Amino acid sequence: MAVPKRKMSRSNTRHRRSQWKTSAPTLVECSNRSCREPKLPHVVCPTCGQYAGRQVTQPA
Structure with missing residues (x-):
């Protein structure tokens, strides 16, 4: 294992x-028209529970 020679x-x-x-973190707008809350991309919306236009x- 390599050890430094000097401090x-x-x-x-x-x-x-x-x-x-x-x-x-990058935030995007929820695609649900009644929600539009910021959420992480490629993740279910924590507010309305939709992903890619379906429940x-x-x-919550």
Whole structure:
């Protein structure tokens, strides 16, 4: 297993860690005309329970 020969400096460590970012999830509008709530793409709408124009689950 590879082991670092020297300790990584604080500057280099912080520079590397500064690149870790989170991004906001992509939201799309529900295709149900009476709902139109934001939801994740390719996922059943949690509000109305529809997916691809058909009822899949009971609305919450």
